[in-house]
Amino acid sequence: MKRPRLKEIVINRDWCKGCGLCIHFCPHCVLEEDAEGKAWAAHPERCTCCRLCELQCPELATEIIIEE
Amino acid sequence: MEERVVFVQGNGACVEGALYAGLGFFAGYPITPSTEIAEILAARLPRQGGRFIQMEDEIASMCAIIGGSLTGHKVMTATSGPGFSLMQESLGYAIMAEIPCVIVNVQRGGPSTGNPTHVGQGDVNQARWGTHGDHSIITLSASTHQDLFAMTVHAFNMAETYRTPVILLLDEVIGHMREKLVIPEAGVLPVVDRLRTAVKRGVDYHPYLPREDGRLPMSDFGGDHRYNVTGLYHDMWGFPSSNPKVVGSLLNHLVEKIETSVHDITRYKERYLDDAEVVLLSFGSAARSALHTVENRRRRGDKLGYFELQSIWPFPSGLVREKLRKARRIVVVEMNKGQVTAQVKAAVEKPERVFLANRIDGELISPTNIATILRIIQGKGV
Amino acid sequence: MGTRDFIRERFFPHMWCPGCGHGTVLNCLIRAVESLGLDKSQIVMASGIGCSARISGYVDFHSLHTLHGRALAFATGVKFSQPALTLIVPMGDGDALAIGGNHFIHAARRNIDVTAIVMNNRTYGMTGGQYSPMSLMGDCGTTAPMGTLERPFDAVKLATAAGATFVARTTTYHAREGISILKRAIAHKGFSMVEFLSQCPTQYGRRNGLADAPSMLEYFKTHTVPIGSEKAQEDPNILERGIFVDEDRPEYCESYAAMVQKMAPSSGDGGAL
Numbered sequence: 001m002k003r004p005r006l007k008e009i010v011i012n013r014d015w016c017k018g019c020g021l022c023i024h025f026c027p028h029c030v031l032e033e034d035a036e037g038k039a040w041a042a043h044p045e046r047c048t049c050c051r052l053c054e055l056q057c058p059e060l061a062t063e064i065i066i067e068e
Numbered sequence: 069m070e071e072r073v074v075f076v077q078g079n080g081a082c083v084e085g086a087l088y089a090g091l092g093f094f095a096g097y098p099i100t101p102s103t104e105i106a107e108i109l110a111a112r113l114p115r116q117g118g119r120f121i122q123m124e125d126e127i128a129s130m131c132a133i134i135g136g137s138l139t140g141h142k143v144m145t146a147t148s149g150p151g152f153s154l155m156q157e158s159l160g161y162a163i164m165a166e167i168p169c170v171i172v173n174v175q176r177g178g179p180s181t182g183n184p185t186h187v188g189q190g191d192v193n194q195a196r197w198g199t200h201g202d203h204s205i206i207t208l209s210a211s212t213h214q215d216l217f218a219m220t221v222h223a224f225n226m227a228e229t230y231r232t233p234v235i236l237l238l239d240e241v242i243g244h245m246r247e248k249l250v251i252p253e254a255g256v257l258p259v260v261d262r263l264r265t266a267v268k269r270g271v272d273y274h275p276y277l278p279r280e281d282g283r284l285p286m287s288d289f290g291g292d293h294r295y296n297v298t299g300l301y302h303d304m305w306g307f308p309s310s311n312p313k314v315v316g317s318l319l320n321h322l323v324e325k326i327e328t329s330v331h332d333i334t335r336y337k338e339r340y341l342d343d344a345e346v347v348l349l350s351f352g353s354a355a356r357s358a359l360h361t362v363e364n365r366r367r368r369g370d371k372l373g374y375f376e377l378q379s380i381w382p383f384p385s386g387l388v389r390e391k392l393r394k395a396r397r398i399v400v401v402e403m404n405k406g407q408v409t410a411q412v413k414a415a416v417e418k419p420e421r422v423f424l425a426n427r428i429d430g431e432l433i434s435p436t437n438i439a440t441i442l443r444i445i446q447g448k449g450v
Numbered sequence: 451m452g453t454r455d456f457i458r459e460r461f462f463p464h465m466w467c468p469g470c471g472h473g474t475v476l477n478c479l480i481r482a483v484e485s486l487g488l489d490k491s492q493i494v495m496a497s498g499i500g501c502s503a504r505i506s507g508y509v510d511f512h513s514l515h516t517l518h519g520r521a522l523a524f525a526t527g528v529k530f531s532q533p534a535l536t537l538i539v540p541m542g543d544g545d546a547l548a549i550g551g552n553h554f555i556h557a558a559r560r561n562i563d564v565t566a567i568v569m570n571n572r573t574y575g576m577t578g579g580q581y582s583p584m585s586l587m588g589d590c591g592t593t594a595p596m597g598t599l600e601r602p603f604d605a606v607k608l609a610t611a612a613g614a615t616f617v618a619r620t621t622t623y624h625a626r627e628g629i630s631i632l633k634r635a636i637a638h639k640g641f642s643m644v645e646f647l648s649q650c651p652t653q654y655g656r657r658n659g660l661a662d663a664p665s666m667l668e669y670f671k672t673h674t675v676p677i678g679s680e681k682a683q684e685d686p687n688i689l690e691r692g693i694f695v696d697e698d699r700p701e702y703c704e705s706y707a708a709m710v711q712k713m714a715p716s717s718g719d720g721g722a723l
Contacts, residue, residue, distance in 0.1 A: 014463060015462055015463040017463065017467075017468035017469070018468060019468040019469030019651075019662075019663045020469070020662065020663065020664055021469060021663050021664055021667065024664035024667075025623075025664070025667065052625070052626075055474075055477060055478065055481070055625035055626060055629065056474055056477075056622065056623070056625045056667075057473070057474070057477060058466065058468075058469060058470050058471065058472070058473025058474045058477070058622075058663070059462075059463055059464070059473055060453070060457065060462070060473065060476070060477050061463075092531070093527070093530075093531045095527060114706070114709065114710045114713055115710075115713050119530060119531055119706065121526070121527075121530055123523065123526070123556070124523075124552055124553065124556035125552060127520065127523065128520070128523035128526070128552075128553055128556070131516065131517065131520045131523035131524045131526075131527065131553075132523055132524070132526050132527030132530070133527055134524060134527060135496070135514070135523075135524040135525060135526065135527025135528035135529075135531065136527040136528070136530070136531035138512075138514065138527075138528060139528055139531045139532035139535070140532075141531050143527075143531075157517060158517060158520065161516070161517055288532075289494050289512040289514075289528060289532065289535065290491065290492060290494070290512065290532055290534065290535050291491070292491065294490060294491060294510055294511055294512050294513070295512070295513075296506070296507060296513045296514075296515065297513070297514050297515065298507075298514075298515035299515065299516070299517060300515065307461075307507060308507065308515070
């Protein structure tokens with residue numbers, strides 16, 4: 001199965017409550033906390049599209065969009 | 069189905085009325101003296117495309133019929149005092165979520181385990197105020213099997229018309245005694261069917277926005293419209309809201325939809341009220357003894373009158389005041405310590421004319437008991 | 451149909467606290483439903499009362515927000531009167547196993563085709579963090595300031611003993627496993643119970659040394675193991691995850707339908723006994 005290539009990490013800032021789960025558990029430290037305490041994709045180039053952040057997010061705020 | 073004559077218990081007459089009205093789902097739990105209703109329906113319902121389930125307790129039974137009503141079925145449960153107490157919270161839910169359903173309470177001696185195989189009429193106020201919070205409720209009763217059949221159909225019609233639970237308040241004597249019942253042909257008694265919304269799929273359906281005529285069309289679970297049902301105060305779409313305007317108007321709606329329809333809901337029977345000096349007011353099995361007393365005394369020329377309440381809640385105060393205006397004495401015949409008596413006293417202009425003739429030892433109040441009490445009331449001594 | 455089509459977006463962000471596991475359970479649930487390709491109009495979600503119960507407001511199904519502990523009784527009425535519907539019944543741990551315990555064991559015993567999801571955060575979150583029947587012995591809660599003296603149920607064994615034909619446990623850390631377990635639970639014909647360990651940092655975590663969501667999920671990660679792992683035998687504090695029971699036995703609504711076939715239609719035989 002061809003490794004998926006990341007197109008975009010979408011984080012809905014209105015829904016994100018800054019719980020820190022995605023930042024803490026991202027296996028490649030792609031996400032970091034911004035000034036408002038919300039997650040943002042600091043290093044998208046490291047993302048392997050494993051979707052852990054998307055599936056674990058309690059706010060349904062995160063979506064990993066991959067190249068078709 | 070053409071007209072049939074049967075010789076049944078009152079519990080059986082209630083079942084026939086429910087089936088006539090289109091009962092589709094019954095959930096219940098065994099309790100004396102209403103168990104026969106469940107037993108008969110366990111055999112009859114599946115044969116008529118309906119469904120019967122025995123649940124693990126009365127709480128579950130009441131919750132299950134609410135679920136069943138939401139899929140579009142006419143539903144009923146049956147119990148007695150102790151089970152009726154367990155059902156109060158979910159009864160309140162059915163009031164708040166405006167779920168049509170019928171709850172039969174075949175009363176026995178209370179409180180507590182009380183006198184299970186004997187008669188009592190002590191749950192009248194529980195039917196009105198058993199569940200917490202302001203609300204309104206419809207409660208019907210009957211003293212003969214033919215009336216019980218009609219009142220059961222009326223109960224389903226009122227439940228559908230006002231989207232509310234309706235309590236059928238019977239008692240052990242009516243429930244267990246056998247009597248002739250004429251089951252009319254289909255169509256003879258009017259049956260109000262479930263009013264469903266005409267709103268198409270995708271168009272905004274408001275489950276809790278009354279039409280001009282006050283009716284609230286429903287939409288079956290599984291149907292086109294996905295909405296929310298909750299016991300919380302809710303907006304017109306059924307979603308929780310504690311906005312004071314929403315809360316205030318919803319509570320007023322829940323109470324007024326019934327309290328402003330007393331005339332449509334009320335059912336009663338009367339005899340000899342035109343020239344009656346003493347009126348016996350009663351309901352349920354006590355009314356049989358009251359009627360017997362009135363007929364006896366009339367034959368001896370006494371001016372007694374008879375008034376039977378077939379709908380207890382909402383209490384028809386106006387009707388009672390009017391009908392008994394000329395009576396010098398009103399004697400309420402009931403098997404509790406004066407629960408309907410209190411309502412009659414509140415309704416009439418001269419409450420001091422209202423007396424209680426009761427029996428609360430588990431035995432059916434008899435014409436002889438009534439006669440004795442009448443003499444005491446009329447000051448002639450025992 | 452994307453994941454977003456299964457939620458009522460107008461109510462987001464939802465009311466649960468930052469880092470609350472119930473949001474993850476919702477996340478997993480709608481992905482399971484999406485991958486099963488179910489028709490939203492054929493799904494009824496019945497929930498009880500409490501933080502967990504608010505989940506029914508967020509899904510674009512027929513939603514029934516019932517009474518504390520009674521969701522399974524309501525759901526039985528819905529399912530039994532309309533067996534074509536898919537019934538999903540998320541409950542809190544107190545909701546399902548304290549006040550709701552009686553309905554829980556009987557729904558399982560009946561093997562009626564509903565999917566019960568016990569969103570187990572080992573506390574009563576909505577009312578401020580009291581201990582629950584699923585709190586671990588010694589856990590602190592506002593009504594157990596010195597730590598609870600009670601052992602929690604083993605929800606898996608309880609459901610199994612009561613007769614559930616699909617029994618599983620997962621956690622909000624293992625979201626991918628959670629999705630696949632929910633898929634199988636919903637698809638299963640019969641009573642399915644999924645115990646979904648779900649973190650409550652605000653009311654449970656703060657009082658039990660796990661003050662934020664990441665540390666609670668680390669705990670789930672290190673204190674649960676796949677079924678059969680050695681560690682679970684050695685350390686009673688380690689729980690097994692996965693599918694414990696997956697068997698086929700007659701489903702209640704189907705048995706009823708079969709019985710009705712065998713009964714002669716009502717011949718109006720004078721009716722009542």
